[in-house]
Amino acid sequence: MNTKGNQRFVQTRQKIKGVFLELLREKKIGEITVSEICRRADIHRTTFYGHFDDVYDLMQNMVEEMYVQLMDFFIVDDKVWLPEGFLQLFQFIREHREFFRSYLESYSQQRLSFQVIPTKMEEQLVHLLKEMDFSSKEELYYHQTFFCEGLKAVLKLWISRDCAEEPEEMCRIIEKEYSPNRGFFA
Structure with missing residues (x-):
């Protein structure tokens, strides 16, 4: 199970943050969408929302x-x-x-x-x-x-x-x- 604190949860969270930093090099924060982060991180939207609200x-x-x-x-x-x-x-x-x-x-x-x-x-x-x-x-x-x-x-x-x-x-x-x-x- 992917719960807070386990290795998979932490790795997914880091992956989301890494993709977000990559996107910030390309565009302003208001232009970045959850869908785009999920697509680049190869995760589902529900996974993103398990970590962050938006x-x-x-x-x-x-x-x-x-x-x-x-x-x-x-x-x-x-x-x-x-x-x-x-x-x-x-x-x-x-x-x-x-x-x-x-x-x-x-x-x-x-x-x-x-x-x-x-x-x-x-x-x-x-x-x-x-x-x-x-x-x-x-x-x-x-x-x-x-x-x-x-x-x-x-x-x-x-x-x-x-x-x-x-x-x-x-x-x-x-x-x-x-x-x-x-x-x-x-």
């Missing part, structure tokens, strides 16, 4: 999975690890640029998933507030919102340029913006 549910599921993966770039051994995390972030986005292009275009009015403080960061909140010189969780949330919206704009621009700059250059740009002696208010 194409947008599939996208949201992949966003949530990628969010967990992205947060692992920034938290190592329960410590926030920003410079190295950004390099991994830009490398990951470059590798999955079609997915992120579609996500940022289709969901541009929605909040990014990573605007919620991740569980790992929440567990380290007292240390994080002190390390980043924030007086409260609310101040951290405002900063995080400001940063995420700016990062979203930078990512959209970078992806629209087909990730022309190297990930290392993008890290330099972000780090320069957050250097204590630079920026608008320095």
Whole structure:
């Protein structure tokens, strides 16, 4: 029986996601149909619906999975690890640029998933507030919102340029913006 968690279920789910990523290289998310995914994945529609409600549910599921993966770039051994995390972030986005292009275009009015403080960061909140010189969780949330919206704009621009700059250059740009002696208010 093909139940959640068994190998066949997991393989089918991965196959659906792989086909979806292939289709995102060819067209926008609004042009992708469940029928097309099923045809390319060689599965029945009922199989697809056993995993996802529709194409947008599939996208949201992949966003949530990628969010967990992205947060692992920034938290190592329960410590926030920003410079190295950004390099991994830009490398990951470059590798999955079609997915992120579609996500940022289709969901541009929605909040990014990573605007919620991740569980790992929440567990380290007292240390994080002190390390980043924030007086409260609310101040951290405002900063995080400001940063995420700016990062979203930078990512959209970078992806629209087909990730022309190297990930290392993008890290330099972000780090320069957050250097204590630079920026608008320095």
